[in-house]
Amino acid sequence: MFKLKTTKKKSRLGVLKTRRGNIATPVFMPIATKGAIKTLSVEEIKKLKPEIILGNTYHLMLRPGKEFLYKAGGLHKFMKWPKSILTDSGGFQVFSLAKIRKMSEDGVTFNSHIDGKKYFLTPEESIDIQMAIGSDIMMVLDECVELPAERDYLEKSIELTARWASRCFEYYFKKVKKSKKNRALLFGIIQGGTDLDLRTKSALALKKLDFDGYAIGGLAVGESEQEMYSILQHIDKLLPKDKPRYLMGVGYPNQIVQAVKYGIDMFDCVIPTREARHGRMYFWNEKVNFKKAFWKNNDKSFYTVANIKKELFKNDFLPINKESAFPELKNYSKAYLRHLFITDEPLAARLCTLNNLEFYLTLMSKIKEELKA
Amino acid sequence: MFKLKTTKKKSRLGVLKTRRGNIATPVFMPIATKGAIKTLSVEEIKKLKPEIILGNTYHLMLRPGKEFLYKAGGLHKFMKWPKSILTDSGGFQVFSLAKIRKMSEDGVTFNSHIDGKKYFLTPEESIDIQMAIGSDIMMVLDECVELPAERDYLEKSIELTARWASRCFEYYFKKVKKSKKNRALLFGIIQGGTDLDLRTKSALALKKLDFDGYAIGGLAVGESEQEMYSILQHIDKLLPKDKPRYLMGVGYPNQIVQAVKYGIDMFDCVIPTREARHGRMYFWNEKVNFKKAFWKNNDKSFYTVANIKKELFKNDFLPINKESAFPELKNYSKAYLRHLFITDEPLAARLCTLNNLEFYLTLMSKIKEELKA
Numbered sequence: 001m002f003k004l005k006t007t008k009k010k011s012r013l014g015v016l017k018t019r020r021g022n023i024a025t026p027v028f029m030p031i032a033t034k035g036a037i038k039t040l041s042v043e044e045i046k047k048l049k050p051e052i053i054l055g056n057t058y059h060l061m062l063r064p065g066k067e068f069l070y071k072a073g074g075l076h077k078f079m080k081w082p083k084s085i086l087t088d089s090g091g092f093q094v095f096s097l098a099k100i101r102k103m104s105e106d107g108v109t110f111n112s113h114i115d116g117k118k119y120f121l122t123p124e125e126s127i128d129i130q131m132a133i134g135s136d137i138m139m140v141l142d143e144c145v146e147l148p149a150e151r152d153y154l155e156k157s158i159e160l161t162a163r164w165a166s167r168c169f170e171y172y173f174k175k176v177k178k179s180k181k182n183r184a185l186l187f188g189i190i191q192g193g194t195d196l197d198l199r200t201k202s203a204l205a206l207k208k209l210d211f212d213g214y215a216i217g218g219l220a221v222g223e224s225e226q227e228m229y230s231i232l233q234h235i236d237k238l239l240p241k242d243k244p245r246y247l248m249g250v251g252y253p254n255q256i257v258q259a260v261k262y263g264i265d266m267f268d269c270v271i272p273t274r275e276a277r278h279g280r281m282y283f284w285n286e287k288v289n290f291k292k293a294f295w296k297n298n299d300k301s302f303y304t305v306a307n308i309k310k311e312l313f314k315n316d317f318l319p320i321n322k323e324s325a326f327p328e329l330k331n332y333s334k335a336y337l338r339h340l341f342i343t344d345e346p347l348a349a350r351l352c353t354l355n356n357l358e359f360y361l362t363l364m365s366k367i368k369e370e371l372k373a
Numbered sequence: 374m375f376k377l378k379t380t381k382k383k384s385r386l387g388v389l390k391t392r393r394g395n396i397a398t399p400v401f402m403p404i405a406t407k408g409a410i411k412t413l414s415v416e417e418i419k420k421l422k423p424e425i426i427l428g429n430t431y432h433l434m435l436r437p438g439k440e441f442l443y444k445a446g447g448l449h450k451f452m453k454w455p456k457s458i459l460t461d462s463g464g465f466q467v468f469s470l471a472k473i474r475k476m477s478e479d480g481v482t483f484n485s486h487i488d489g490k491k492y493f494l495t496p497e498e499s500i501d502i503q504m505a506i507g508s509d510i511m512m513v514l515d516e517c518v519e520l521p522a523e524r525d526y527l528e529k530s531i532e533l534t535a536r537w538a539s540r541c542f543e544y545y546f547k548k549v550k551k552s553k554k555n556r557a558l559l560f561g562i563i564q565g566g567t568d569l570d571l572r573t574k575s576a577l578a579l580k581k582l583d584f585d586g587y588a589i590g591g592l593a594v595g596e597s598e599q600e601m602y603s604i605l606q607h608i609d610k611l612l613p614k615d616k617p618r619y620l621m622g623v624g625y626p627n628q629i630v631q632a633v634k635y636g637i638d639m640f641d642c643v644i645p646t647r648e649a650r651h652g653r654m655y656f657w658n659e660k661v662n663f664k665k666a667f668w669k670n671n672d673k674s675f676y677t678v679a680n681i682k683k684e685l686f687k688n689d690f691l692p693i694n695k696e697s698a699f700p701e702l703k704n705y706s707k708a709y710l711r712h713l714f715i716t717d718e719p720l721a722a723r724l725c726t727l728n729n730l731e732f733y734l735t736l737m738s739k740i741k742e743e744l745k746a
Contacts, residue, residue: 034716035709041701041720064712072690072708080704317445328414331453335445336408339437343407346719347414 001185001212002244002265006371010236010263013371016213016244018136019182020076020084023051025244025265026371028256028364029086030357031273034059035079037357038273039350042080047325048357052084052136054268057129058093061119062112066132074134086268087135088248089126089168089189092217095144103143105160123167127186131175135184140168142189142217151195158198161191162205169209178210185212187246193218194227196234203238213244213266220250220269225298228255232262239263253282253363254300257293260367272356277349279309279341282359283321294370303359308352313338326354374558374585375617375638379744383609383636386744389586389617391509392555393449393457396424398617398638399744401629401737402459403730404646407432408452410730411646412723415453420698421730425457425509427641430502431466434492435485439505447507459641460508461621462499462541462562465590468517476516478533496540500559504548508557513541515562515590524568531571534564535578542582551583558585560619566591567600569607576611586617586639593623593642598671601628605635612636626655626736627673630666633740645733649725652682652714655732656694667743676732681725686711699727 004014016023030037030048033056037045045053055075064072072078075085091108094101098110098119107122126141142161145154165188176183188206192198206214216235219228232247239245246266247259256267272282283304284290293302306313316334324330328351340348375398377387389396403410403421406429410418418426428448437445445451448458464481467474471483471492480495499514515534518527538561549556561579565571579587589608592601605620612618619639620632629640645655656677657663666675679686689707697703701724713721 034712034718036713036718036720039719041723042704043700059716063716068687071688078706078709078712080709314441315444327416331415333451336451336453339407339451340409343432343436345407345409346412346722347409349719350414350723 002242004242008371009261011260011371012245012263012265013368014244014265016265018052018084018185020082020136021051023084024368026256026260026364026367027051027266028360029054029266029268030360031056031268031270032079032081032085034063035075037353038277039346039353040357044326044354045081048354048361050083050357050361052086053081055085055087055133055135056093057087057090057126057133058097060087060133061090061121061129062114062117066129069129069132069134074132076134084136085133086137087130087133087139089139089141090121090129091126091142092144092248094121095146105163107141108143123164124171127168127172127175131184137185137187137213138172139187139215140165140189140211142191144218145191145193147193147218147221147223149193151198154193154195154198155201158192158202158205161189162202165189165206165211166209169211187211187213187215187244189215189217189248190235191218194223194231196231199231199235200238203235207238207240211243213246214239215246215248215266216264217248219247220255225255225258229258229262229298232259232264236263252300253303253360254298256360256363257367258298260371272360273353275305276352276356279307279348279352280356281306281308281352282356284359284362290366291370291373294367303363308334308338309341310338320351321355321358324355324358326358329355329358375615377615381744382634384633384744385618385636385638386741387617387638389638391425391457391558393455393509394424396457397741399629399633399737399740400424400639401733402427402639402641403733404429404641404643405452405454405458407436408448410726411650412719412726413730417699417727418454421727421734423456423730423734425459426454428458428460428506428508429466430460430463430499430506431470433460433506434463434494434502435487435490439502442502442505442507447505449507457509458506459510460503460506460512462512462514463494463502464499464515465517465621467494468519478536480514481516496537497544500541500545500548504557510558510560510586511545512560512588513538513562513584515564517591518564518566520566520591520594520596522566524571527566527568527571528574531565531575531578534562535575538562538579538584539582542584560584560586560588560617562588562590562621563608564591567596567604569604572604572608573611576608580611580613584616586619587612588619588621588639589637590621592620593628598628598631602631602635602671605632605637609636625673626676626733627671629733629736630740631671633744645729646726648678649729650722652680652721652725654679654681654725655729657732657735663739664743664746667740676736681707681711682714683711693724694728694731697728697731699731702728702731
């Protein structure tokens with residue numbers, strides 16, 4: 001399932017094999033929350049060439065729903081995406097979006113943020129929904145505790161999350177043999193906030209179960225960058241070398257580079273797509289050599305972020321990105337893109353989304369090149 | 374500038390030559406209000422293959438503005454569209470969108486609907502703005518009277534509109550020689566509401582000036598279809614045969630077919646694009662032979678309009694349009710498109726826009742085929 005090819009200091013270059021293809025790691029997974037990367041068609045996604053995208057179980061369980069997804073033959077067929085899909089467990093969004101949550105040993109009861117409808121999500125139900133989606137990499141259901149929280153509460157939460165992980169593991173591998181070819185992969189999620197002891201506890205509990213990969217959850221939620229990096233350094237020692245490591249919800253380009261240097265293989269983040277819809281664009285800093293910047297500590301100099309709506313771009317008739325694979329980004333000027341934003345044209349968000357995802361995916365290529373070198 | 378090739382009863386098949394190419398008529402012009410067909414990139418517009426699109430002077434004078442457009446080298450260069458652009462005069466939107474209008478012999482004072490900024494639009498200024506846009510077919514500034522209106526007011530308005538038309542004509546052809554090759558074309562606009570006598574008066578006044586074409590304004594604003602057709606029949610006799618005839622703002626597919634049979638050569642309408650954004654889709658009725666339907670009186674049987682958001686499409690896994698030139702429309706199911714609408718995904722409006730414009734442009738091809746036959 002995962003082959004570690006080379007390491008360079010703690011950085012890892014590998015291949016993650018799913019039933020839908022081989023994914024060169026480190027990899028960034030663009031987010032297709034509700035069965036589409038917002039503003040993009042699958043034709044455009046294919047042209048961006050991600051090897052895997054991410055779907056959100058919480059959103060998909062509300063609409064179009066589990067039964068529908070079974071009937072539609074899964075999300076790949078529904079959205080015409082042939083490559084890998086990773087799904088989260090629904091946990092994170094139940095705890096950040098849904099209303100009136102009630103926790104119990106069994107699972108979490110919540111009301112939909114759309115229409116108030118009541119749902120009961122258990123570890124087993126999360127796996128069922130992810131199987132209806134046809135996910136290639138599934139995540140276990142975890143409790144995402146709102147920080148700050150009492151250490152006592154956090155500790156209990158870690159224990160519950162470990163029990164839920166175990167239930168997911170048992171439930172899935174009872175349904176599908178672990179040795180079965182072409183089965184979906186199942187990842188555990190390490191929680192524990194910024195407390196290193198709790199992270200250890202969580203990691204060790206999960207390691208007892210032989211998951212296909214290990215995710216690190218509960219980061220990039222308000223803690224400092226330095227705290228995040230400390231946790232990554234700490235966890236690196238606890239995890240098996242031969243399993244992929246996925247840092248959930250991270251992050252800015254410099255954070256991805258830094259996390260790669262702490263041994264992370266997989267990333268997902270809403271930043272390139274969400275910020276695009278507000279005109280925030282990621283560009284390469286042409287004055288900086290990426291290879292040099294890569295090995296510096298948490299260097300941010302290799303990219304710039306600019307809000308295209310700014311007056312600054314009003315008369316900037318240079319191409320949005322002269323190196324882009326998309327004729328729209330090569331041909332249209334920044335001044336035109338600014339005009340589209342200022343006048344609320346829907347095309348604006350699409351062009352920025354393409355730009356930012358192309359930037360993130362190019363970043364991953366550059367990182368891999370650097371690790372191969 | 375215009376060559377009438379053949380006629381079939383009153384229908385006309387022709388070629389309208391602008392400095393940017395030959396346009397086979399009857400033609401439908403998709404609307405790119407503010408320098409973009411809403412939701413589409415120029416790559417997509419090119420694939421739809423319209424020979425001409427329409428820009429709105431009112432919107433473009435507010436944003437990005439005349440001075441900017443001069444600096445940008447015109448709208449073609451700004452939005453990367455190489456073929457013809459027709460612009461309206463700004464009149465219609467000043468009278469429908471702007472706030473606190475004040476009419477005078479000289480022109481119309483209004484406040485922008487965006488920020489309240491005051492503008493003074495005269496016939497000469499309208500031509501200036503259209504020249505800054507780089508329009509290939511410009512329209513004269515006209516007063517668009519809100520109906521119902523007193524006959525006396527309408528009559529005075531027609532006289533004013535004729536004087537304004539004359540001022541546009543003189544102003545433009547003083548700036549640019551009428552014999553100059555590669556100049557933009559200038560069309561007059563016939564007004565007069567549903568009053569045939571006033572329409573005659575307006576048409577005769579405009580005919581005295583040798584415009585490059587004649588538009589019929591003030592229709593499809595609430596009158597019955599039959600009233601509209603009566604006016605078209607009436608005007609047909611008044612207009613020179615060797616000039617193109619443009620029915621502004623029309624219409625539904627059956628109205629376009631019917632107007633072609635009354636001798637109209639050019640159309641524009643927001644219907645395919647605006648309705649797309651609300652999920653209303655135009656499809657061919659496969660059970661009906663278009664050739665037969667074409668010659669029937671005001672036949673609507675050759676197309677269907679469906680709101681893709683309806684429950685009816687929830688489990689419709691058939692392609693959106695299996696004949697489409699766009700892989701997205703060929704591959705995605707109606708059920709998926711419905712899901713995109715229900716979940717507010719921006720891709721939904723784009724797919725519907727492509728579908729509807731492809732329908733309208735195919736309609737024009739079918740009409741031309743029928744007239745050639």
